[in-house]
Amino acid sequence: METHTEGTLTLSGSVIAIGAFDGVHKGHQEVIRQTVRRSRMLGVPSLVYTFDPPPRHYFSGAQILTPIEEKVSRIAMLGVDHVVVARFDESYTKRSASSFVTELARLHPLCIHVGNDFQFGQNREGNVELLARHFPVQIIEPVHCPDGKTISSTRIRHLLSQGETQKTLSLLGWQ
Template sequence: MVMHSCSPYTLFLPSSIVTIGAFDGVHLGHQALIRKVVERAKTFGIPAVVYTFDPPPRCYFQKVPMLTPPDEKLKRLKHLKVDYAILARFDEAYLSRSAESFIEELQMLNPVEIWVGRDFRFGRNRAGGLDELSAVFNVKTIDPICCNCGETISSTRIRSLIAAGRLEEARELLGNMKD
């Protein structure tokens, strides 16, 4: 895996499969999505790219604790056999970027598919969404992944479990990266 610290237009690929998200914790839900992206990339014989943020947007805006620091996140992504990880510095400068600027940056990756959550937003004031992304790229979404009890696996839920002292449940949702 090659890690690219992102300033706009730093990585050019002739083609790729891309997923974009905070991926804080790289929990079981994230792992399912990333495995799907890696599988699709292998099918096409092209690189799998994870575009993620440091810090995760929720940590930046809401000051919630980060589940995985950047080095741990990258280690987990490498374990999942991602070819490239773009770690974008999420700060005031990044927030000022237009939706069009973000799309231009993604075009440098020449994505055959882009996988995102159904609520994905991007650009200054969250101006871009699935419609804007789909106008330029082949966009795929994945339904939320649920645990055995039927609840959605999310970083927010894991943080809540940790805050409640339910550490074993939180660890289960984060998944064992050794398998």
């Protein structure tokens, strides 16, 4: 797998998963696996576009579940061809949605996988609908535990704060 900074990669075709992917938990793993499967089916590279630090950490100080090196390593284990790591800082928060769309266009996505609540650009001006005006978009539904609760980085942080290490490890799925 090759690692890139934002704006430095151009591809003639790709299938992309976009997200913070903090923890690379079972839900994230499913999104990434679907991306890899789709890319192989279409004969183009798979790509994960992620952020360092995760936006939730930048804006609200949320605990980081996986340092960037660990996150990239876990993504690589899922068979991804490329990962783009965008430095999420004050400058990045001022980036327009159209600028992000322009960067994605350089990757010629045949499909982009995101969650249904995906937002991007300054003040979250971009959303799934805007992305879908420019590219084929596949919304990936949340993954749930056997108890029916959604697996999320927020839930994992909460469980960690409650000392629920075993439940956390189960949701991360990297044991």
